[in-house]
Every structure is written in C-alpha cells, then in structure tokens.
Amino acid sequence: MFDTVLVANRGEIAVRVIATLRRMGIRSVAVYSDADADARHVREADTAVRLGPAAARESYLSIERILDAARVSGAQAVHPGYGFLAENAAFARACADAGLVFVGPPPSAIDAMGDKIRAKRTVEAAGVPVVPGRSEPGLTDDDLVAAATEIGFPVLLKPSAGGGGKGMRLVTEAGQLADAIAGARREAASAFGDDTLLLERFVSNPRHIEIQVLADAHGEVVHLGERECSLQRRHQKIIEEAPSPFLDEETRQRLGAHAVRAARSVGYVGAGTVEFIAAGDDASGHQVYFMEMNTRLQVEHPVTELVTGLDLVELQLRVAAGERLPLSQEDVRLTGHAVEARIYAEDPARNFLPTGGTVLRLREPDGVRVDSGLVEGQRVSSDYDPMLAKYVAHGATRDEALRRLRDALSRAEILGVTTNIPFLRALLADEDVVAGRLDTGLVERRLDQLVRADLPDEVLVAAAMERALALEPSGPVVDPWDVPGGWRIGEPAWATWRIETADRPAVEVRVRGRAANAEVVVGDAGPEPARARWQDGDLLLTYRGRVRRFGCARDGDVTWLGEDGHTWALTETERLAAARHETAASGGPVTSPMPGTVLVVKVAAGDAVVAGQPLLIVEAMKMEHTITAPVDGVVSELHVRAGQSVGLGQPLAVVAPHEEA
Template sequence: MTTTQITTVLVANRGEIARRIIRTLRDEGVRSVAVYSDADADALHVRDADVAVHIGASPARESYLLIDRIIDAARRSGAQAIHPGYGFLSENAAFSKACKDAGIIFMGPPASAIETMGDKISARAAVEARGVPTVPGISRPGLTDEDIIAAAPDIGFPVLIKPSAGGGGKGMHRVEEPARLPAALATARREAASSFGDDALFLEHFVDTPRHIEVQILADSHGNIIHLGERECSLQRRHQKVIEEAPSPLLDEETRQAIGTAACDAARSVGYVGAGTVEFIVPAARPDHFYFMEMNTRLQVEHPVTEEITGLDLVALQLAIARGDKLPLTQAEVTFTGHAIEARIYAEDPANGFLPTGGRISRVVEPTGPGVRVDSGIADGSEVTSLYDPMLMKVIAHGADRAEALTRLDRALANTVVAGVGVNTDFCRYLINMPEVVAGDLDTGLLDRVVNDYLPSEVPDDALIAATMVWLAGRWPDEPGSAWDIPDAWRLGSPAPQRVRLAWEGDSTLVSLIGSPSSAQVTIHDVVAGFTEDDDARRLARTVTAAVHRDGDFWRITVDGLTHRWRITATGDGALTEIVASSGEGTWILRCEQVVPSEANSDGGRDGSLSSPMPGTVIALSVEDGALVRAGDPVLVVEAMKMEHVLRAAEDGAVTFHCSTGGQVPANKPLATIAPA
C-alpha cells in the first residue's frame, strides 16, 4: 500500500478537542480547516485554524451533524482528510462511508467496524468469536421480553438490562429480583426507543463492585495492532466520566498484558484501523476476571493521560495511519513512565444537583507547573450555551507516581479559575481527596455514593483580606495633590470605615477597613444583609492589621506581622471590581463592591443606559416601565454570585426596560434606558 500525501485536514468538531487536534496538525506542518456554526463564529478553534468554514445555524442538528455540509466544507477548502474528533459524527458509519464516497480520507475506522461495534449485540458476538471474555448474559437480535425473562435465572441476579444501541447509561437498568424484571424491561424499551430509535435490548449479569477500565489501541492498514496500556475511568456520575487516570491502580503487570491482548483481539474481530478504545468491566475483587463491555471507535476524551505516560501523540499517530504508514513502533517498544490523572471541567453547579450553567465567561486562569497540561476550548469572553456539550476544559497532571500526580492535579485545580459561569472545579478537588480515591479503592458507584456529602470549599480569610487590600490600593493615588484626593473616608472624630462587599460562587460577606494601603485595620463580618455602622448586634469574625505593597507581578500582603505573596489581577471600575487572587493554597475569584449607604450608586452610561457589570439574574424592577425617576433612584436589581447589585439612574428621566424579572442577563447588556425628562 502506498502512502497518501495529506497536506490539509478538516476538523469536524469544536471546542477543546478541535483545538487539540489543530495543535498537532500545526506541529506536523499540516494545514488545518475549522468548521463553525453561528454560535461559534468567534470561537477559539476558529481563530486557531488556518482556514474556517461556516456550516450553519447554532443547533448541532443544523450544523455539526450535517454530513453534506461537512463534506462540502472539505471540498471547498481542499482538505484531503477529515478528523471527526469525538461526539457529533465521530462514530457515524454513514459519515465514514460518505467520506469514502467523496474521495476524502476519514481519520477513523471503516464504516463496517463502526456499524458492528455501534451495536452492542453484534459487538459482543464479534469479540466472543475471537475469544474475548464477555459478561455472562443473553444477546442476540430480536430478543423478546419473554426470552429475556426466561434466561435471567440462569444468568443470575442481579442482572443489568442494556440497550443494543447507544450509550451514556440511557436505558440501562439494574434489577435485583425476578418480580421486578417485566416492568424494568418495559421502561428500558421505551427509553431506548426514545433515545436511539431502537428498542432492542439484551441482558447481562450485574458485576458487583465494578470498575471501568479501558484500553487504548492503535491499528494500521497493514494488519499491525498494538495497545498503549489501560485507563481507569471508574469515577463517573450517572455513567458520565469525571476523573480518569493511567495506569489503573488495580491491575498487576500480568493482568495488564492480558487485558491489552484482549483489546487487540477485539479490534482484530472487526478489521479495525485507526485509534480506538476497548472498554472492560472489571470486578474490583477479581481484576483478572475482566469482561468486554464496548468499543469506542474514535479518539477518547481522556486520551491525554495515555499520551502523558507513553510520550506519544495520538493525533500524530492517527495522521500517520491515515496516510497509510505502518505503525512506527511495536508492542515491545511501548513504554510507560509515571502516572497521569485528568479532571474534566464542566459548566455545572455541583452544589445544586449538578444543574447546567451558562453565560459569558469573564475570566479564565489556567494552571501551570511541572507535569501540568490543560486542553481548553475557552478564554475570556467565551459564551457558554446549552447547545453543546458542557465540558469546557480538561486539566491533566503527570507525576513520577500516582501520589505525585494526585498532588499536582489538586494544586492545578486549586489554581484554575473559570469566572462568570459555575463549574465543577471545587467538586473535582473534593473527589480526588476522598480517602477511597487516594487509596485507589474505586468503583463505578463511588462518586454517586459520596456526592451528597459535598459542600463547596470556603474562601479563606487571607484571600478576602488580600482582595480588600488590593482594592484599597487600587483607589489610592500615587501622588495625592492634597488630603482631599485621598479616598480614606476621613471625618472629624473617630475614623470612618470603608466597606466592601465581597461575593464569590455560593456566598458573600462584608469587609470593613480603616486606614491606608500601608497600614489598615481590616474586619471581616460574618453576615452582610442589613449591615449598618450602628448595628452592635453583628458578630464579627476577626479584625487584623494589614498592609500591602506591589512586588513586580505580585502583591505582598502583611497580616498581623506575617507576609504572604499573592498574584492578584483586578478589572472593573472603582465601584465594582473583579479580583482574581492566587497563592500557594489556591485561586479565588471575588467581586468587590463598595458599600456607600448614604450615596446614590449610579450605574448609568452616557447614553442613559443601565447595564449589568456581570452576568446575573434580574431579581427586581424597582419602578414601572415608563415611570419618571430622579438621579440616584433605584431602577432595577441584578443578582450574581449571591450578591445583589442595585442599578440606579444617573439623571432624571423616564425609564424604558429591556429586561424582565427572572431573566438571565450577560455582562454589559443594556437592561434599561433613562430618557431625559
């Protein structure tokens, strides 16, 4: 077979995986083509690529899932090959065939392999013919409920009902006793038909305390197949992976070789070509009794942990296979170094049932350090919508051993910030510090068992003090012309405190300070609501003496004689400032709002418009539409990160609203206009 020249590759995907593929294409000297929907016109993968082609409206079914649009984009851009990434059309046999019919190389397996492995019944039959172990059960086309019920006692309860098509846990039901099986089958068929358009089911024995272990394989068009070791993917919520690592802490070397050989045999059973992953279910108590579960005929989300321990670039190897090259290494030449762990960062709220979040991202801080890698699809200003997958980035850490990899990942997550939308970063830290996870005592039900014990981490007092002191320093003039230029709230008699409301994901507090950046008394109050200067009933958390000065890119904050170094950035005006504070202990994003009860809080623009300074929710309209207001009157209230922000009129006039109560609003969008009276 001759080698085919590939100079241009179209990436039929978006987000972090599109950017990751484009990165390797650039390293390989290959021209990259991005595709994008209306929603992604300014996305990072579009900016990264050499060429970008618009393929349709924002919903995926009107853009990324349209085979004809993707093929047309490849033709127009001169791409000889298409990389599907994962998700969307990556495991669509019709897409693979359409590429072949168009004379375009599909950087994945042949359509026949996708079709066989895409159906769990046919996949099971194919691998069993190669001697790959499967879970005891019954699987053949056309199984009726009566067939399954009759076979269940011999299989042994508990049993697991599984749909032949699809994945992600949809249509799967564990049944403990025979009496519950008929109703569970009816429900499973209904769910499978709704989700996949196919209600075919099969039955397996439920493996007690199962672990999800998968093996990365590579196969070229010359018949060579190798594996690159296994990945442990047992930490998952409702069958969706959250934390992955390589190698698995469960397997010994003998089992590792056996499961790798079985994975290669599974690939041979369908004439596989390209990169793929064979997934196994493994009993925690008997890891040598592993069972084939399914094969993912594409690149996996978690492929970076394999790259980190092997030193191989899987996308570069996919490119070589697509050209028709032989694999550049044999099984004996595959080596493993150290340990790698990956955390998926999702746009979701773990403290609120993992409900999806969205909006405009105001700030992204990516972690750095030895062994740390970030694959990301977001940056400052990126818009997160419900149209696409909620995974925003992956944080990967590699270490000499598992303990070092866990420590590095924890530190990396502590220094990861995605501001403007809720994310699961803090939950991932909670998870990887669970005693069971640290010990490597995992199973697929662990995360769901411990999720209700999760509480968001508290922001330490040092971060609150650092943010407040830098806020004060930002208001202080370098060379005041007179005492009146100094914003120290000076008054006759006792000193007047300046008050700053600090808000973050899930909580807020009030900090008052007296003094200057070089010497101030800072008090952190336990509660905020209704705080007044004369409220003696307020319980105070603590009062400290603090000072701050800049040291290059850092700030040095001295608290009660102890000096800490912080990396702090601040954006916004004097009234409302967003601060990102990082130290060795972690990174926190705080919103600082000066509390001035006696003065109007004017937020009006020069055109009379009122805009929210941050993404949030309109919780109150203070007046009727069309009402006349005076300068300083409250017009509406926006809540963001548990902090209420009152927008007030900058001048006298009539109000016209461009929002409604309960509406989600992005930053800087006009919410009301004041027409001068």
C-alpha cells in the same frame, strides 16, 4: 500523506489534532459555529470555515455542511476528533462518497461496535467474556422488567447506541424500574436518536479498565496497554491513568489479547478503545468483562501517549493514508506513569450541574501537558459539552505523577466560570485514590467530603478590599472627600458591603481607612488590621499575619478570586438580598440551576405537591436534571413549557406553602 485535513470538531480536541497536523506539515482546516467564531481552535488552524448557528445540529452535527466545508477548503481527509460525528457510520460513508478519507475505522466496524447489543454478540463469538444480561434487539419495557426480575437487582440499564454514560441508569429495586426505563429511553433518544435499551447485571465495586488498540489496513493489530478510568461522576470519567494500579502483568496481557480479538472480529482499522469492567474485589483480575468498544480517539488518549512515547493522532493519520503500523506488539513499552484530570465547567457542590460564563482570566499550569481549548474572553455556554481542558502529568512512579498533577491543579486559574478544579485536587488527595483502591462508585460515596469547603474570612476581606481599591482615588494629591470611607472630623467612617456566594448567605464586611492601612470587620467579629495592593495583576492581601496572593477579575457586581486552585465568585448584594436565603425553606420561586432546555413539565398550575416531588426536567449538555418542589404546597405559578430554553437562575415555577396558598 495528505496535504490538507479538516478537523470536524471544536475545543481542546480540535486544538490538539491541529498541533499534530502542524508538526507533520499538513495544512489544517477548522470548522466553527457562530458561538465559536473567535475560539482557540479557529485561531490556531491554517484556515477556518463557518458551519452555521450555535445549535450543534445546525453546525457540528450537520454532515452536509461539514462536507461543504471540506470541499471549499480543498481538504483530502476529515479527522472527526471525538463526540459529535466521530462514531457516526453515516458520516464515514458520506465522506467516502464525497471522495474524502475518514480518519477512523470503516463504517462496518462503527456499525458493529456502535450498537452495544450487536457488539456484545460479536465479541462473545470471538471468545471475549461479556457481562451477563439481556441484549436482544428491540427489548420492550416488559422484556426489560422480566429480565431484571430474572437477573436480580441491582441492574444497569444502558442505551444500545452511544456512550459517555448518557441514558445509563442503575436500578437497585423493582419499584424504580418503570421510571428508570422511561428516563433512560428519553435521554438515549435525545442524545443518540435511538431509545433501544439493554440490561446487564451490575458488577459490585466495579473498576473501569480499557485497552488502547491500533490496527492498519494490512492486518496488523496491536494494543498499547491499559488505562484505569474508574474515577467517574455520573458514569463519565474525570480522572484517568496509565497503567492501572489494579492489573498485574498476566492480566494485562490477557486483556490486551481480548482487545485485539475484539478489534479483529469487526475488521477494525485505526485507533480504538476496548472497554472492560472488572470486579474491584477480585484481586486476581479474572472477573473482567467486555463492556463496549469506542471506535474513535478517546478523551484520555494523552496518558497512553505519555507512557508509550507515541503520537496517536499521527498514527491515525498514517493508517488512514494507507501506511503500515510502524511498530509490532513487541515494540510497545510502557515507561513510567501518567494521570489525567478533566477540567469541566460544572459545580460539583451542586451535583455537577453544568455552569457557564466568560473566561475573564486564564492561567494554565506549566510542567505538565495541557490540552486546552480556552482563551481569555471566551464565552462558555450550554450549547456543547462542558469539558474545557485536560491536565496530564507524567512521572517515574504513580506517586510522582499524582503529586505533579495535584501541584499543577493548585497553580491553575480559570476565573469567570465555575469549574471542578478544587474538587479534582481533593479527589487526587483522597487516601483510597492515593493507594490505588479505586472503583466507579468512589466519587459518589465521598462527594460530601470532597466538595465540603468553608468560605475563609480572608476571601471575604479580599473581595471587600478589591472594591475599596477600585473606589480609591489615584494621583499624587488625594482629596479626602474622595476617599470611599468618607472623611470626617474625628475618625474615618466605615464603608460597608454585603457579600455572598451562590450557596452561602450574605455576610456584612466593613472597611475603614485606605487599603494600604485599613481596618476590617467581618460579620460580628471585632476590627482587625488589613492591607491590600495590586502586584502584577494580582491582589496581595495582608490579614491576620499572613500575606495571600489572589488572582482577581470583575464581572459587573461579581468579583472572581482565585488562589491555590480554588476559585470564588463573590457578589455584592443589596442589604435585603439575604432574605432569599432566610425564606427559601418556606417555598417561593423554583429556578433553573443551569442554562438548558425544559424537557418535561410534570405539574400544572394549581396542583398540590409535596417536598421533593419532581416538577420539571431540564436538560443541559444532553444530561437530564430533575427540579423538585422545595416544600409541601401548591404550584401557584408555572412559567415555562416543554421545549423552552431557560437561563441560569430563571424562574420556572412558584410553589406556595399550604398556609400561604
């Protein structure tokens, strides 16, 4: 077994791999960019080596710098985690050339399965069913159009290289095809350096089922059952579970056999995942097709670990060290049920746009498995993937696991960064999810209901009372002139704040009296009694006959409140700030909805545009976001160019309505 292993990754997966290395008595080496100098994975490793600047291509994607880090740290092996270089055959070869063991499959297997076209042909020859479509190398745009016409709509465009939903496009009619091909090629080239596309028939009501496989260098290959990964947004998974509520035992064994054949077909060694797509309305489970193989550890591997009792990272390391697998297929037993939720820095109410910020306060739940790379004070930027953590619950039954995970999410608190936690709670309570009626389109169909949430008056009152408490004088003797409401003869004066959130107009909240015994007015309502105080770092608010406990953190003019898994970022604004909302429909500045890079500028200053017309494309986390015109009008100003980095809320252009132009 190795003495020292370098983990060529960051965030929660690096922390997770380091934990197994520590348990096995193996010295761990972390690597980091300047953006991660104080990150949790750096703190928890035995030693750490700087790679370079924040940009991934100059740090985590630099093969030369990672190999240098391995050399100076004395590492004998490199664990790539997932993402970055995990499925890069050139990296695996470079490790071998440098005398390092790559904890993963041989480069030939990565090459074979990394190219979806070659992968489909390889497994089809091994007797594994594949989705009907066209997957010859080098398909031109005209070839793709002809294939779509032949197969019939809807069809799915997919990059031949890479995965994670990047570059994937669903096309439902011929008129969408040209733009879809151009966008898919552009995004695939950006994410994977290869714009080769293939085209497949779109399977109706699809379910995403995957099989975990393990193989050693001595010819033994086993599978560890399946994972259901049908709950997705933007073709990327957000909830995974094991086993699947869809499969019966016969189908489970059949898919497991297909997965083992697929792994054997490329001489696979290590941990890998064979992914299948199933027709969700096929109760017999016979319409199940090979989709791709991920030649690495999967994000969702914890659910398999919880139902099998195995440590997949330990098994990866043992296989990489030349040991035989310590189990046969007959030894594999699935016990209970496990469900995982991925915590992302994103805003589901804004079509899952990536967010950012500083983690001002962190409370991660107990009673479930938490794989996390978070620490308080950490800066979350757009430089890397927005996944922050994973919460994983295990129970004797699926219902029990779902209940435990919902409860864990209700106790989680990440203040300072907008996350998808409230959305995940709503999704896990959806009646179809609870019943196991899943497909990859469910989230898109239910999105409006899943993100719909009113802003309770209690939250506005809590924000105002937090400000009142911050301004109150302290000490045994209080000068009445120092009370923020302003002492005067007759009755206390009102202290007034205008408070807004990112997607709601400002509301006026008035407070008078001391926080321990105050009156508040929200908007046009009448005055009501309220009391607030601090207890163990939380804000306790008594209002309308109920006591509520809020986690609280301040960041400039923004008050972050957290309660029952929900978070709110409330901004104290000037009185005229609400005018932005009142005049938005009449045009004006078009701003960036997230930090990122301008990929394409589709208009020039002076161009006439119509409402909804694409103006620019901004990329964040290797995903594209189209910015459209808010009204019919003229582009009176254009502030950015292609390739320029932009921040959240940065003005990109100004669209003046026709009458103003």
